[in-house]
Amino acid sequence: MNEKIVIETGKAPGAIGPYSQAIKTGNLLFTSGQLPIDPVTGKMVEGSTADRAHQVLRNLAAVIESAGGKLDDVVKTTVFLANIDDFQEVNTVYAEYFSSPFPARSAFQVAALPLGADIEIEAVVLIN
Template identity: 70%
Template sequence: MTNKKAIKTDSAPDAVGPYSQAIKVGNLLFTSGQLPIDPSTGQIPQGTISVRAHQTIKNLAAVIEAAGAGLEDVVKTTVFLTDISDFQEINKVYEQYFARPFPARSAFQVAALPLAADIEIEAIVFIN
């Protein structure tokens, strides 16, 4: 049996289903996908994809920080977009939060995301 621990913080939105915000196993943290929900309002911010990308990464950072790590410890991200043409705009926001060496990353266009969001990001983090 694995020694897994659920990570929970009020600084990021609650899970919208039967899952944890993140699970820590040994030195690895696996986050659930974070949506651009403002935890103080429970709403997805209006405006550009950049506004929602900032909120998504802030939520991701809050979950990671609750586990005792930071964005600098992220080794892999997966970005889900409902419109892949937003990719360059997302990159501009992404590089404001992540530094070299950047985490490995995959990005996909998907048909839909929960709560009609247009971006979701999940991460794998190494906690030393």
């Protein structure tokens, strides 16, 4: 039976509720959704949606790297957007972090995100 290993890093924002940054079981890593919070200041990144998407993906990479993986190991992402009109802007940033073969992905517009964020991304990662 696989155990659940809690993954935590100070290079990404800490949990804002009763959850872990990620859980590793076997060779799978399940990340919690990452918000555009600067882990140094603890504040939401200002600027464009693209600026916030960069921060989200840097946070996601930090959590994955702390578990021994890298963005190339991501097999599935879920992108939550407060406004689906930001989809193309986020796609442009997303393509800077992932390359072919791209992870499977779902993207949704949601009514609201924690702390008033406009983007959140979670991932499933295969770590060998």
